[in-house]
Structure formats: structure tokens, C-alpha cells
Amino acid sequence: DVKVTQSSRYLVKRTGEKVFLECVQDMDHENMFWYRQDPGLGLRLIYFSYDVKMKEKGDIPEGYSVSREKKERFSLILESASTNQTSMYLCASSAPPRDYGYTFGSGTRLTVV
Amino acid sequence: AQSVSQHNHHVILSEAASLELGCNYSYGGTVNLFWYVQYPGQHLQLLLKYFSGDPLVKGIKGFEAEFIKSKFSFNLRKPSVQWSDTAEYFCAVVNTGGFKTIFGAGTRLFVKA
Numbered sequence: 001d002v003k004v005t006q007s008s009r010y011l012v013k014r015t016g017e018k019v020f021l022e023c024v025q026d027m028d029h030e031n032m033f034w035y036r037q038d039p040g041l042g043l044r045l046i047y048f049s050y051d052v053k054m055k056e057k058g059d060i061p062e063g064y065s066v067s068r069e070k071k072e073r074f075s076l077i078l079e080s081a082s083t084n085q086t087s088m089y090l091c092a093s094s095a096p097p098r099d100y101g102y103t104f105g106s107g108t109r110l111t112v113v
Numbered sequence: 114a115q116s117v118s119q120h121n122h123h124v125i126l127s128e129a130a131s132l133e134l135g136c137n138y139s140y141g142g143t144v145n146l147f148w149y150v151q152y153p154g155q156h157l158q159l160l161l162k163y164f165s166g167d168p169l170v171k172g173i174k175g176f177e178a179e180f181i182k183s184k185f186s187f188n189l190r191k192p193s194v195q196w197s198d199t200a201e202y203f204c205a206v207v208n209t210g211g212f213k214t215i216f217g218a219g220t221r222l223f224v225k226a
Contacts, residue, residue: 031212040122042203042218050212058213090157094214100145100164100207102214104157 003027006091006105013112019078021108023091030095032074033102034058034066037088046089049074081112115140117206119217126194127225134189134220136204146187147205147214148178157203163187174198196226 007022025032031050035043035058045058047066055066063085067075074093078085088109092102120135138144148160161172168180178189187204204217 033214035216040218043216045213048212056212092157096207096212100209100214101147101159101162102149102157102205103159104149106156 004091004093004103004105006089006108008108009106011108011110013078013081013110015082015112017078017081017112019081019110019112021076021078021089021091021110023074023076023105024072025074025091025093025103026072027093027095027103028071029093029103030071031093032068033092033094034064034074034076035090035092036060037090037107043090046076078110081110083112086110086112115206115208115215117204117215117217119202119204119220121220122218123221123223125223125225128196129193130224132189132191132194132198132222134202134204134222136187136189136217138185138187138204138206138215140185140206140208143209145207145209146178146180147207148172148176148187148189149203149205149216150200151203152200160189160202194222194224196224198222199224 004025033048034046049055049068065077091105116139118137146163149157150160151157163170163180171177207214
């Protein structure tokens with residue numbers, strides 16, 4: 001089974017801190033994604049990557065950056081955390097055209113105080 | 114721009130009732146369609162998917178969905194729900210050849226025991 005592992009299940013950070021969220025997948029998937037999930041808003045795409053060192057902005061990239069130095073690892077960076085970034089963050093991977101479906105990680109619930 | 118609309122944000126049913134969750138998308142090309150489910154405290158997982166062929170797709174746990182191309186719809190159904198079906202359900206669309214999956218806002222289903 002494909003596994004997508006997110007390094008932290010819960011995080012509490014202070015306003016202004018730089019925050020790193022890590023995601024690792026073990027099935028050689030080309031595509032990796034970061035979403036945030038908020039009640040009533042569904043999943044909103046922050047950034048995605050289709051290859052090592054390649055990244056593309058999603059729908060809500062402001063305040064975030066990403067890094068993909070290795071195929072299996074995709075990091076989300078909050079440059080200066082703010083309270084409106086309190087959310088559930090989901091990492092996912094996929095391998096089109098073999099399969100467009102996503103495999104999700106367990107999520108990281110980030111609270112910024 | 115592509116969008117996915119889920120008709121209901123909250124649905125409350127009694128056990129053994131029939132379920133239908135509506136999903137409509139806006140995209141004129143060839144699409145791949147998905148339903149994902151998130152049980153309380155668990156990560157998002159794939160429930161079923163449609164790529165091509167028979168428009169009636171069967172998934173896990175007795176769920177099925179019907180793709181009606183003329184209506185741009187992909188509704189999720191289950192003849193008889195159980196308490197364990199209490200979860201949030203997300204419809205999602207990706208255009209063939211594309212990278213990004215677009216998610217609906219989600220429907221929270223609560224099944225009364």
C-alpha cells in the first residue's frame with residue numbers, strides 16, 4: 001500500500017514563527033500536493049509539484065512556500081505564521097496517467113497562537 | 114474555471130435510510146471523477162472513482178456513483194446507510210491530462226443509530 005506520512009499530527013506555533021510541515025511518500029509518485037482543509041470550504045490547493053525541484057502555485061499560495069529536493073519528500077513552509085493559517089494541512093500524492101486518484105496523509109492540525 | 118458543487122453541506126439520516134449525495138462539476142472536457150470519504154479522526158481515503166466505461170461505478174462499503182455526462186453529475190448513492198457511514202464525503206474532479214484535482218466543499222453525513 002502507498003503510504004503518505006506527515007511528520008506531525010498536531011502542532012502549535014506562535015505568530016511570526018517559521019513553520020515546516022514535512023510529507024514523505026514511499027511509492028515513487030511523481031505528483032505531490034499540499035492542501036488546507038477548513039470547515040465549509042473543502043480542500044483548497046496551496047502548492048503542488050510534478051517533479052523534483054518543480055513547484056506550481058495552487059489556489060491559495062500566499063504566505064506559503066514549498067520545497068521538493070527529493071522525489072519522495074515535499075515540504076510546506078509557512079514563512080511567518082499567522083493566526084489565519086490555523087487549519088488542517090493535508091499532503092497527497094498521485095501517479096497519473098496510471099492513476100489520477102490521490103493518496104492522502106493523516107493531516108497536520110496546525111494552531112497558530 | 115473548473116468547479117465542483119456539492120448540493121448538501123449536512124445530511125442527517127436514520128439507519129437503513131437510502132442515501133444520495135449530489136455532485137455537479139463544470140468542465141467541458143474529459144474528466145476523471147472521485148468520491149473521497151473522511152471518517153471522524155481519520156485521513157481522507159478514496160471511496161470510488163470513474164475513469165471511463167460503465168457510468169455506474171461501485172466502490173467500497175456498498176457505495177456506488179453514477180456518472181451522467183449530459184448533466185455533469187456524479188452522484189453518490191447507498192441503498193441502506195449504517196451508523197458507521199457517519200463521515201464527511203468529498204466529490205472531486207480532475208481533467209484527463211491535468212495535474213490538479215478540484216474538490217467540492219464536502220457533505221457531512223450523520224447517521225442516527
